[in-house]
Amino acid sequence: MTAHLHDVSEEKSVARLVKKVTKGHGTDAIHLLFNNAGVVGGGSFVVGPRDEWEQTFAVSWFGTFANYQPLSAKEAAEAILGAVSTGDWRGVIGQDAEAIDARGRPEPWSVYD
Numbered sequence: 001m002t003a004h005l006h007d008v009s010e011e012k013s014v015a016r017l018v019k020k021v022t023k024g025h026g027t028d029a030i031h032l033l034f035n036n037a038g039v040v041g042g043g044s045f046v047v048g049p050r051d052e053w054e055q056t057f058a059v060s061w062f063g064t065f066a067n068y069q070p071l072s073a074k075e076a077a078e079a080i081l082g083a084v085s086t087g088d089w090r091g092v093i094g095q096d097a098e099a100i101d102a103r104g105r106p107e108p109w110s111v112y113d
Helices: 011-024 050-063 066-074 096-103
Strands: 032-036 079-083 110-112
Touching: none
Parallel strands: 032 079
Antiparallel strands: 079 110
């Protein structure tokens, strides 16, 4: 088991990580992957700048789920655990991006196997 710190919002960073992990462990498969990322931001849909929204989506959606989609098929990950913000459950005043982002992804703390 190893832990790695990298930028989940960058697809190339994710690809480098997959190569590093599989090569470092001498395998072509990752048997358990625990994604944990989140970002505070996005602000109000009405007055918030677009770049804040894009960063929220890049980390919370693409970073924790979409970037690892090819991994689950190609490298045959047996289980993928994704943990992201819980802002959609309890609400975050003024953080519209949190609420909207949550509708486009599976429930936080989901296990895929």
